[in-house]
Amino acid sequence: MNEQASKKYPLPLVINAPASGDDLLQWLEQNAEAASGKLPLHGAILFRGFAHMSAAEFEQAAGKLSDVTFNNVEESSPRSKISGNVFTSTDYRSDENIFLHNENSYMQSFPNKLFFYCDQPSPVGGQTPLADCRRIYQRLPADVVSRFLEKKWMYVRNYGTGIGMTWQEAFKTTRKQDVEDYCHAAGIAVEWMSDEHLRTRQIREAALKHPVTGERSWFNHITFFHYSTLPESVREALLSICGEEGLPNNTYYGDGSRIEDDVLTLLRQAYLEETVDFSWQKGDLVLLDNLITAHSRRPFEGERRIMFLQADPIQRNDLVIG
Known part of the structure; x- marks a missing residue:
């Protein structure tokens, strides 16, 4: 993807609720396929301004934007289960910076899609920077x-x-x-x-x-x-x-x-020069194409609750560069 294309497809694509507080699950009934089709171009989609969701509703929303959940083995990040296939994004110490990475890049099978949901943004810090790995x-x-x-x-x-x-x-x-x-x-x-x-x-x-x-x-x-x-x-x-x-x-x-x-x-x-920052708002849902978008975490103060779900496993052997 060249410089001109990257400007055409900003990271992340922001999809705002038609009206503040609209139900995302209802919106996805009509728009999930069109939204998902934009993911390989932008690498990440931020759904903003929709009504707050529970962990169960978050999992339902992820299900409308993906096909199969990913069950992780070879775990490297400490996480806590919230409910169903929803986990905390990470349980690492809040004063530590987490460097940019793609989830499970060392595995034979890894998730194509990552979902993050902001249940509670931290008052200070706690951003989730992104970077386009094609660039x-x-x-x-x-x-x-x-x-x-x-x-x-x-x-x-x-x-x-x-x-x-x-x-x-x-x-x-x-x-x-x-x-x-x-x-x-x-x-x-x-x-x-x-x-x-x-x-x-x-x-x-x-x-x-x-x-x-x-x-x-x-x-x-x-x-x-x-x-x-x-x-x-x-x-x-x-x-x-x-x-x-x-x-x-x-x-x-x-x-x-x-x-x-x-x-x-x-x-x-190279990672740092491609970093894009955004600040979480309560109720934000971010969908990442894990293969082309790296993510990280800034240190934070106060309470921060970000839910996490992985989906749509793909096999690396199918993606090897010839």
Whole structure:
């Protein structure tokens, strides 16, 4: 998508209620298909000004804009279930910034659509910045993109070290055989360091093509999970406790070699230069095309309640760039 096209399709597309306080569920009865058709162009849609909804109504609205809910395994973000398939967006500390990322980009099957609903905006901060990953792909130097297309990227994860999630929490089982079966099917290498300490490695493509438009998108957790993206105090503390091999999360080139510092700096800068901010209003519903739109979270003060639902899983093998 070129510069002119990005101006034609702003991020996010804002759809305002015809009249303040209109019922979104009723509006979607007639307009869901047309709204969904605009998602691959804009990458995100913000529904604003509609009547406040409960968690159950939010799930119904998401159901009108998607086909199948996505049930997550390999969980990496702490979340709490609200009801049905609705969860908190994240339970990370409110004083932490969460870097831009695409949900579950390291999985073989990941959600195409993400839904966020603002039950209560925080009085200070708490925005959910967005970035167009098609533009990030275009912004990156050709040699960097080529290197990652050739080598891919590796995600190394340590569970059960006392820092981060346990393998039981992430894989939602207490049986090691279940974990090994899942990982074998998903192309994940498993190494049991002890009964509770599991180390996994998986190699994934750094970019994929969109199933509707065919556009290339920078789709990965390379920067998000690399330890250099952490605040310096956190980074140094983790390295002193775990060492590089024992870090809860880290990334490498697909051949296991380290990613250069200047490349990581360049990648982070590309995300930041494409960042679009908006402030939550009570009752806002945001629909993201997860493949082409990264999201993050600003630190906040006070109470903030953002509901979250994932839907319409797609297979990465169908989206590999030839």
